[in-house]
Amino acid sequence: MTLFIGASLVALAVVLFILQPVVKGLHASLERDEFELTDTEARKRVALLALRDVEYDFLAEKLDEHDYRSLKAELTAEALAALEADEQAQSGAGADEDELEAEIAAIRAGLGAGSVCDACGFSNEVGSRFCASCGQAVAAEAAG
């Protein structure tokens, strides 16, 4: 008898526990919490982490100066684009993935077009006035 009562109580408790949300209309959130990383934030983080890794690889002498500078320039461009996209997303403008890709592509193109050093051919960071590799003055770039 006690066994029967015990078993019934267990069954009843379990059923009530799992049915309560449906019957009473209790809802679990299905939305992203504001503290969580958004896609653009995640992208930003990845870009920044990649920058950190390049810094480290250079310090640990795995990269030479030339590769370091060109990689850093590329990654900075990606990071900047990601940052901008993130800010837009936060201000509600909502940069979707395609826009972000397009922006990165534009900045990369800008890097290639505008900041290549005439003297040594090195790709400089956006906005550079002098070449990071040879120190020659760089022509004003097209995109920024």
Add this chain to the structure above:
Amino acid sequence: MTILGEFALWIALPVAAWGMALGFMGGRTQRGDLVLSAERGIYAVFFLLILASLGVGAAFLGDKFEYWYVASYSNRELELFYKITGLWAGQRGSLLFWALILAFFSSICVFQNRHKNREFMPYVAGVLQGVLLFFIVVLLFAEVNPFERLAFTPVNGQGLNPQLQNYWMTIHPPTLYLGFTSFTIPFAFAVAALLNGRLDARWIQLTRRWILTSWLFLSVGIIFGMRWAYEELGWGGYWFWDPVENASLLPWLTATAFLHSIQIQESRGMLRVWNMSLVLMTFLLTIFATFLTRSGLIESVHSFAQELKIAYIFLGFMGTILAGCIVLILYRLPKLQSENRIESFLSRESAFLFNNLMLLGFAFAVFWGTIFPLVAEWVTGEKISVGPPFFEKVNFPIGLVLLALAGIGPVIAWRRATKRNLRKNFIIPISVLLAVGTALWFSGARHPLALVTWSICAFVLTIIGIEFWKGTRARARIEGEGYALAFMHLVARNRRRWGGYIVHVAMVMIYFAFAGAAYNVDERFHMLPGDVVEVTSPFGHTYSLTYEGLTVSLGKGDRNLLWQAIAAVSVQQNGKQKPLMTTEKRMYVTGDLPMTEVAIRSTIREDLYLILSALDDMEGAVNADANAQGIDLQVLIKPFVGWIWFGGLMLAIGTFVALWPSVDRRRVALEARSDAAAEPAMAGAAD
């Protein structure tokens, strides 16, 4: 209590089914009430499985032999400790225990994510409930119900297999189960990502801790198993390429591959399909491991029973999961395209890819060797067994390449490495490799496999040592810190990197120990009391072993012991007295053959391992016949074997370093928002 437990198992069935259905429905219709109900279902299943497990425990403690499971794995004389661990001593209990641990991890996962990652959780809950449901169905319908009653109540049970009455055996299976089951969580997140279409690296970031935890348990579980085999099986080996050992190694190999390849997805957005496939493969292999152990299809020292029904259920489940996941991956293929390409053959990415191919090659060889006997028997009708020579031939070269990669990978830069830099970075390690190789050769250690392995070990250690040194020096220079502080900060700032390197050091230690097996000494002697034999260690010193005599004690059925014959051997190393060693034969009430207890004397250099292989006259010895003292003694010297266990410890330390939470993520997220615009490089360093 036991009846209540059985009842709880039956209630868990509809609850899990309900939870699974509501999880998927709630995700599809985005209804929060359904999802909440599904999530509560997980807690409920956990609660019910606790009741069921307590039920089994109560049956063991109360010697309720009317239950088949208790009657088969316990008896009145069994020690209390082994009665408590009876839950996972046999097939039926282990399956329940497995489900219990899975429910435990599932509950933790649901609780952790009650306010976050909500887009994933409906499907995560659905998948977890699905897997739980499967195990409950197996328990109830595959003729493996631990609550099955016998038609009569035996006076006493059959007792526990003496080989399982060992400390390591009580912690080895649970540790492995922890590893197997916790991998269900990353799998659930992967499926959820496929279903909700959020296929960026987030599902990986969310489950990184779970993946590492699972990997840690798998690694430690495997090492515990080796330790058990080494101590208990009594022939001095720790790995047999036994089907069940292989089965536990398989998910470890693919999980290791996964741990490396997710880094590429996180940092470069590549290999998405590959990572999905690896997580699926690893999950299926954890189920396959259960299947192999629990179905008894392949003969092995571990297999519990020859039950086919359960085999079909397992195969059906694995087939369904495989098919379902392939369909999902194909459906999401457009979204799974890579963002980037590998820029250069000489890059960390391609080193990781190569590592993945090697690990998978290794896994495939092990898999094939394990199931080949089954396939062969099915095709030709003859039993064929695949022994260690096959596995060793195939896996030693792959293993060595993997070891070398553990050193090469860290030195190669991401994206593209420059040859000149590579040359610069490899000069010292390669010189060390050659120097160590030459030194070994001239010191007489010329066994090719050992020579190559130890040289590569030196190479990898040098590289990792230099990495730590360079990082510390750079940090000390930039931050103006002392070296000790700089070292601490270095590790703290990027725990993943340095934790990973520590694990690489652990692997070097383990390989170092494996290669020591090339110099094993194995000698057998027939001895009478007072006889002295000498055995020379590969390190040059000599052990002289004196057989002091045999002591026989008759157990009174206590701990199921009938009798115990203890051979005492006194040891002198180069004339210096060492502690007495004893090796035994034990006869249990529950066994037909006497079991051997070995004697092990461990030092950092080598283990001295004594086996009482045989008694000249067992009957005489038991009857205290003074003339029945002759024994066969097997003496093994096993260089470096202790380094496996040190390596295991190091591996755990490294994984803990990588696992340790660095900074509160919410704070980072908030701070990143405010700081990011001003100081991009600094904000990223907070991971």
